[in-house]
Amino acid sequence: MNSTVSYSISVFLALALHAGIVAVLLLNWEDQHQIDVQEIEKFYIDASVVAENPYRARERRESAARENQRRQRIAAEKKAEAQRKARLKKVEEQKALAAEQAAQQEAEEMSRLDQLKAEQALAAEQAAAAEQAAAEEMSEEERVRLEQSLALAVLEEQEYRRAVTDDEKAMAYVAQIQREIIQNWSRPPSARNGMQALLQVRLVPTGEVVDVAVKESSGNDAFDRSAILAVQKAERFVVPTDTRQFERNFRVFEVLFRPEDLRL
């Protein structure tokens, strides 16, 4: 066999072989490597901050007071309305009386018609004036009331918004604290599912733990101690720099330790 011929055939075969392998790889790659990726999500420990939010309590109290005020105001308005009605009635009565008198006078004395007419007109005018005054008084009162309620609503709205964003921020910090505590918590062998210990933690504004106390014991000393140790080991938590928020949520808070992943 001629050597150049054999070489060219060999080159062709080698190229074909490589092309074939690459093609097979490309075609099969997608199918072969379908790996089901399963998100494994497990939360073993639940150490949640269960402190009653003092701000929320205050807010509730405030809203109750506001509600009370509103009720009182409505009652007062009702009273004013009743008064106004009574006044109107009186005016009408007066008018009717005047008209009656006028009729009497008309019947009695036709000669004093002009005078009477004038008197009648006067009476009518008076009545109209009284009515108008009453109406004006009412509208003024209503306007003030409306303005007040509007301002109140705006204030309420603002307050609510701030509370929501504050709460959201606080939640992020709470999650961070939770993570840290969970990381530091090593449970004793005597820990069982269903045990729970409530701890009260006091912080200073830099986030350092100054005091940890058992508020509700789990009934197992080792378990309580492990919980206290978990908080103490953390030493320092990340807390909001905003003093208002710190005072509201993080000065004193409570932590509930409750293992959920144990087999026993």
Added chain:
Amino acid sequence: MNEQISIIELVLNASVVVQCVMGILILASMVSWVMIFQRGFALSSMKRESIAFENEFWSGKDLRKIYLEIDASEHEKMGMEHIFSAGFKEFTRLRQQKETDPDRIMQNVQRAMRVAMSREEERLETSLPFLATVGSTSPYIGLFGTVWGIMNSFRGLATVNQASLSVVAPGISEALVATAIGLFAAIPAVIAYNRYSAQVEIIVNRLNAFTEEFSGILYRSLQRQ
């Protein structure tokens, strides 16, 4: 992250060093496969021709006639033909020069055949060293690419804040492609080298045997005179 990484993307996104390694390995694989095919054809044709020549040689035909046929033929003399023609040419030349000492004639003839033999051996073994080199070094080249790639991806890991598997996995994957290509080049080369060197040895043995037999025949013919 992309749910599937295609092999093309892996190769294209690899670092320059790893890409160079891959290129070298693919080239080595190509060339070694060319050698494998070419050697395969050459060795099989050599075997076929030597068998055909042996048949002709032992058929009882006149040696001079065989020599003339070979000399007249167009194609290159190969294997046994080459050895036979070299020996016979030397033999006839010495006979024409009125050389009478059979030992000296035989010495010269054998020398001529040895030269032809070594030429043949050389031709048989062409490109076998290349296959051996590819077979033994391309795994190391691939390994170098892999180590380099993994080194880089771990260096990248050091700068990342949150270390996760998905940060290093693509780098390691692309680095491993280099080792895969290295093995892909090396395995056929090693197999072919072993197989072809065994075949070459068989052919060389056969040629040696033929050389001895042929010199025996020539010696006998000298003694007959």
